[in-house]
Amino acid sequence: MMDLKTIKLVVFDMAGTTVNEDNVVYKTVTQALEKHGCTVTLDYVLEHGAGKEKLTAITDILNLQQRNDIDPQAVFTDFKSLLEAAYHALEVTTYTGMETLLETLRQKDIKIALNTGYDNKTATLLLDKMEWQAGSTYDVLVTADDVERGRPQPDMILKAMELCGISDPSQVLKAGDSAIDIEEGKNVNCGITIGVTTGAQTREQLELAQPTAVLDSLVELKKYL
Numbered sequence: 418m419m420d421l422k423t424i425k426l427v428v429f430d431m432a433g434t435t436v437n438e439d440n441v442v443y444k445t446v447t448q449a450l451e452k453h454g455c456t457v458t459l460d461y462v463l464e465h466g467a468g469k470e471k472l473t474a475i476t477d478i479l480n481l482q483q484r485n486d487i488d489p490q491a492v493f494t495d496f497k498s499l500l501e502a503a504y505h506a507l508e509v510t511t512y513t514g515m516e517t518l519l520e521t522l523r524q525k526d527i528k529i530a531l532n533t534g535y536d537n538k539t540a541t542l543l544l545d546k547m548e549w550q551a552g553s554t555y556d557v558l559v560t561a562d563d564v565e566r567g568r569p570q571p572d573m574i575l576k577a578m579e580l581c582g583i584s585d586p587s588q589v590l591k592a593g594d595s596a597i598d599i600e601e602g603k604n605v606n607c608g609i610t611i612g613v614t615t616g617a618q619t620r621e622q623l624e625l626a627q628p629t630a631v632l633d634s635l636v637e638l639k640k641y642l
Contacts, residue, residue, distance in 0.1 A: 425588040426581050432533065433594035467594070472490070509546040511547055522642070528557075541558075571601060590608065598610075602628075603626075
């Protein structure tokens with residue numbers, strides 16, 4: 418059984434973990450790749466791109482497809498404009514019970530960081546749509562813009578720890594909907610790593626990264642508090 422008594426900071430991924438946006442990001446990556454002549458399925462994009470900074474995800478997929486004829490930066494540029502249009506039209510929600518969980522964590526003096534492979538502009542747009550506020554719904558936001566290295570490197574979690582005044586990674590819980598989230602947590606030696614099946618990857622894919630636990634929803638954490 419998980420013991421959350423020593424946890425002082427939770428680092429939650431956004432899309433597919435705390436933010437329900439119906440995989441629009443990865444659908445848009447798929448669309449941008451298609452526009453440049455690289456046809457792959459959404460499942461393929463989720464398997465090889467989930468959780469990564471999006472230019473990195475696009476580059477990795479093109480390399481796997483051996484498409485050296487396609488410029489990743491050009492695909493990424495189209496992705497950003499397509500995503501902006503999609504997000505402005507999209508209704509963004511959180512998952513049932515999530516806001517109550519966040520409130521419970523804050524009542525127990527556990528800091529809440531949101532981290533994401535999105536840029537700051539996209540992440541802020543999502544949070545504004547949900548009316549989530551730093552200092553009330555969560556404590557800090559760390560995006561791909563804030564660090565040199567994206568997942569699975571530990572930079573975003575280390576930045577969140579710094580901002581929240583936490584020095585011991587064993588006091589940190591990291592949760593996300595992709596194996597790369599779990600790898601990120603392990604690369605910091607987080608005390609607990611959680612996979613959630615609400616987003617990009619299946620239970621089987623998450624379990625390959627050997628997290629502390631795989632949950633069907635982050636809300637299940639409440640029973641361990």
